[in-house]
Amino acid sequence: MSNLPTISVRDVSLTYRSNISKKPNIKEALTNIGRRQRTTVSINALQGISFDVAQGTVLGIIGANGAGKSTLMKAIAGILPPTSGEIHLRGKVSAMLSLGVGFNANLTGRENVLLGGLAAGLSRDEIESNFQAVVDFADIGEHIDMPMRTYSAGMYGRLGFAVATTINPEILLIDEALSTGDAAFKEKSAQRINELCEQAKTLVIVSHGLGTIEELCTEALWLNSGKIAMQGKPDEAIEAYTKFLHVGTVPTSMEDF
Numbered sequence: 662m663s664n665l666p667t668i669s670v671r672d673v674s675l676t677y678r679s680n681i682s683k684k685p686n687i688k689e690a691l692t693n694i695g696r697r698q699r700t701t702v703s704i705n706a707l708q709g710i711s712f713d714v715a716q717g718t719v720l721g722i723i724g725a726n727g728a729g730k731s732t733l734m735k736a737i738a739g740i741l742p743p744t745s746g747e748i749h750l751r752g753k754v755s756a757m758l759s760l761g762v763g764f765n766a767n768l769t770g771r772e773n774v775l776l777g778g779l780a781a782g783l784s785r786d787e788i789e790s791n792f793q794a795v796v797d798f799a800d801i802g803e804h805i806d807m808p809m810r811t812y813s814a815g816m817y818g819r820l821g822f823a824v825a826t827t828i829n830p831e832i833l834l835i836d837e838a839l840s841t842g843d844a845a846f847k848e849k850s851a852q853r854i855n856e857l858c859e860q861a862k863t864l865v866i867v868s869h870g871l872g873t874i875e876e877l878c879t880e881a882l883w884l885n886s887g888k889i890a891m892q893g894k895p896d897e898a899i900e901a902y903t904k905f906l907h908v909g910t911v912p913t914s915m916e917d918f
């Protein structure tokens with residue numbers, strides 16, 4: 662095992678800029694008929710985040726809605742470049758971000774698996790030799806040959822997880838995808854995550870299922886309003902986060918409790 666971290670996030674900030682329509686008052690509305698008043702808002706989704714993830718770690722990211730978890734995952738996956746700071750990865754990354762991202766809803770599951778494999782840089786031979794394994798793991802029956810727009814959330818999740826974990830990445834990012842599976846699939850995916858962990862792969866999992874995080878992860882990171890509130894053992898981070906939900910203050914250290 663190498664001593665260098667597999668994922669290194671250095672002072673990363675990410676600001677979204679969106680144009681919104683400003684609500685005009687009556688006078689402005691009359692003088693500007695037909696013209697839309699636009700104004701730009703900035704959202705500082707990530708603010709000076711730094712952390713390392715060692716090889717073989719299963720890192721769980723927890724935090725409230727809008728805390729910046731998905732933004733951080735997209736930045737690590739290379740989908741969203743940070744506004745400032747740097748992210749270094751050692752190894753091939755496979756990301757299963759929000760539901761359906763990367764899938765074309767009008768193509769069948771089978772076609773999407775082929776395209777997804779090609780997009781991930783696999784050769785046709787590699788895809789063909791892995792295809793049956795993906796289909797077997799997803800276990801969605803004849804739905805594999807139906808357009809993905811007809812899939813339930815769980816079917817999407819099953820196929821996405823099967824693709825992301827079969828293409829043998831060194832780094833696997835999973836954003837909330839585990840929560841849509843039924844009990845049987847949850848068990849199967851937990852087993853696969855343990856296997857990947859044994860193969861010294863590095864995993865980052867975002868979930869609101871704190872039980873899932875505690876069960877699967879070797880480390881946890883709690884994000885609060887775009888900043889790291891805590892990084893530590895899963896049970897400690899979960900305890901701090903759930904206490905925070907009740908008392909509403911971010912601790913500067915565990916002694917604050």
Ligand SMILES: Nc1ncnc2c1ncn2[C@@H]1O[C@H](COP(=O)(O)OP(=O)(O)OP(=O)(O)O)[C@@H](O)[C@H]1O
Pocket residue numbers: 677678679704706724725726727728729730731732733
């Ligand atoms: N494309 C976007 N454009 C503008 N703002 C965005 C965009 N995506 C996210 N945001 C904002 O960035 C902040 C962080 O959002 P993010 O999706 O990373 O949160 P999250 O922790 O994943 O939340 P959830 O638990 O609801 O999935 C929020 O304030 C959100 O409104």
Ligand SMILES: [Mg+2]
Pocket residue numbers: 730731732
């Ligand atoms: Mg999210």
